[in-house]
Amino acid sequence: MGSCLSGESRSPHPSSPSPTFSIRKRKNAKKKTSRSSSFNSQREEHLHRIPGRMFLNGSSQAASLFTQQGKKGTNQDAMIVWENFGSRTDTVFCGVFDGHGPFGHMVAKRVRDSLPLKLSAHWELNIKGSNDVLREVNLNHEVETPLTGDDDSRLLMDLEINKNPEKLQSLKDTFLKAFKVMDRELRMYANIDCFCSGTTAVTLIKQGHDLVIGNVGDSRAILCTRDNKSNSLVAVQLTVDLKPNLPAEAERIRRCKGRVFALQDEPEVTRVWLPNNDSPGLAMARAFGDFCLKDFGLISVPDIFYRRLTQNDQFVVLASDGIWDVLTNKDVVDIVASAESRSCAARAVVEAAVRAWKYRYPTSKVDDCAVVCLFLSPHSNNNISTASAADLVDKKEPISLAAEEGADADDELAGTLDEDQSTMETEGGIDWSALEGVARVNTLLTLPRFVPEEAGKQPPGNKKTN
Numbered sequence: 001m002g003s004c005l006s007g008e009s010r011s012p013h014p015s016s017p018s019p020t021f022s023i024r025k026r027k028n029a030k031k032k033t034s035r036s037s038s039f040n041s042q043r044e045e046h047l048h049r050i051p052g053r054m055f056l057n058g059s060s061q062a063a064s065l066f067t068q069q070g071k072k073g074t075n076q077d078a079m080i081v082w083e084n085f086g087s088r089t090d091t092v093f094c095g096v097f098d099g100h101g102p103f104g105h106m107v108a109k110r111v112r113d114s115l116p117l118k119l120s121a122h123w124e125l126n127i128k129g130s131n132d133v134l135r136e137v138n139l140n141h142e143v144e145t146p147l148t149g150d151d152d153s154r155l156l157m158d159l160e161i162n163k164n165p166e167k168l169q170s171l172k173d174t175f176l177k178a179f180k181v182m183d184r185e186l187r188m189y190a191n192i193d194c195f196c197s198g199t200t201a202v203t204l205i206k207q208g209h210d211l212v213i214g215n216v217g218d219s220r221a222i223l224c225t226r227d228n229k230s231n232s233l234v235a236v237q238l239t240v241d242l243k244p245n246l247p248a249e250a251e252r253i254r255r256c257k258g259r260v261f262a263l264q265d266e267p268e269v270t271r272v273w274l275p276n277n278d279s280p281g282l283a284m285a286r287a288f289g290d291f292c293l294k295d296f297g298l299i300s301v302p303d304i305f306y307r308r309l310t311q312n313d314q315f316v317v318l319a320s321d322g323i324w325d326v327l328t329n330k331d332v333v334d335i336v337a338s339a340e341s342r343s344c345a346a347r348a349v350v351e352a353a354v355r356a357w358k359y360r361y362p363t364s365k366v367d368d369c370a371v372v373c374l375f376l377s378p379h380s381n382n383n384i385s386t387a388s389a390a391d392l393v394d395k396k397e398p399i400s401l402a403a404e405e406g407a408d409a410d411d412e413l414a415g416t417l418d419e420d421q422s423t424m425e426t427e428g429g430i431d432w433s434a435l436e437g438v439a440r441v442n443t444l445l446t447l448p449r450f451v452p453e454e455a456g457k458q459p460p461g462n463k464k465t466n
Helices: 019-048 104-128 151-163 165-188 247-255 329-337 342-360 411-416
Strands: 063-068 077-083 091-100 145-147 201-207 210-216 220-226 233-237 259-262 270-274 277-282 303-308 313-319 369-375 393-395 443-445 463-465
Touching: 063 077, 063 342, 077 104, 077 369, 091 104, 091 313, 091 369, 104 165, 104 201, 165 210, 165 303, 201 220, 201 313, 210 220, 220 329, 233 329, 247 259, 313 329, 313 342, 329 342, 342 369
Parallel strands: 233 393
Antiparallel strands: 063 369, 077 091, 091 201, 145 303, 201 210, 210 303, 220 233, 220 313, 259 270, 270 277, 277 443, 313 369
């Protein structure tokens, strides 16, 4: 899909350049590609050396991050924690990116490396025209404000902008412009085919007590806060899982001639399809890349949320859908709060998710998992919470749309299933979003999934790819 004939494969035209010129031109093109690759390598090396920028499994005093490959091939999840973001000592950037399609792992890493730079650049441009808006506004009450490009949310957005016009408009412009430029650049990348590959992005900027989140796709951010009355920990979902089953998303896609429906063998997974072709079957309504669907309702416009943090707020968790498909918001808050230390919190969430996948769906393929935990309170030797698991309450606060709940651990983890069964038990008959015996994938394509050791091999027939 998306293949085309190159100029070199066509029959020569009488007015075409001589073969010698064509060879020389190809050599020059190779030199340009080589120079571009060299530049990208130098750029990545420079990024990886920046102090406070973490993108591999690890931790700092303020954050913990961990990713693990599933059973579907190359790990397509990427993550980042960037402390002192934008040369500001009180600012942190976090992000989780879940790639899909044959080159999803490359798209996710590219967005991980490039999007923070674009956010920082647009932020600086906005600040030049005004004061540092994130330092100016002191709200009288907590607020979670969705700033989205959807018509359905525009009224609420305008009301909030009227309350704090300078702050909210600056935040909106920074995220919307950065996401737009990022998606445009992906289309122009010669070394990454984004036609049927893409990535989600749940990103966060925390400066002082201000928290801003930009979200595209079905990765999720949650907040753990302490309830004043009961002194228990509460899980607050900060983002909406932007899937095609949401009415507003489905309406936009159908208005653009795209099709939205679920397959018979997985009725609970709604997908996006081309008007006249049963592909690619994308399981999200917004994403970076996936340019085969960009003319048919798929967008990369982020939902943007703002929250003023208080002393009761404990930590934020960003994670890919490999976590949320098998763990609830309450489960994740419980696991992080009861972790032995902050440094192992993200890993504890991933390992619990892997156990949940194996326990509930033993015939399904475990999905890639990525988790970032950002701690909001000063580091201490004590646990985050002394509350028991029974005290942890799963709570969802109103946001722009009604949110929906939605590499393998060692073999010895299977022996601990009984110990962790309480984490994986369904409560109140909650339906899980994965299907028994079916490996849910984000996109259905006839293109092969990129596997390094099998590069160059053509799998027989159509194959599901992530």
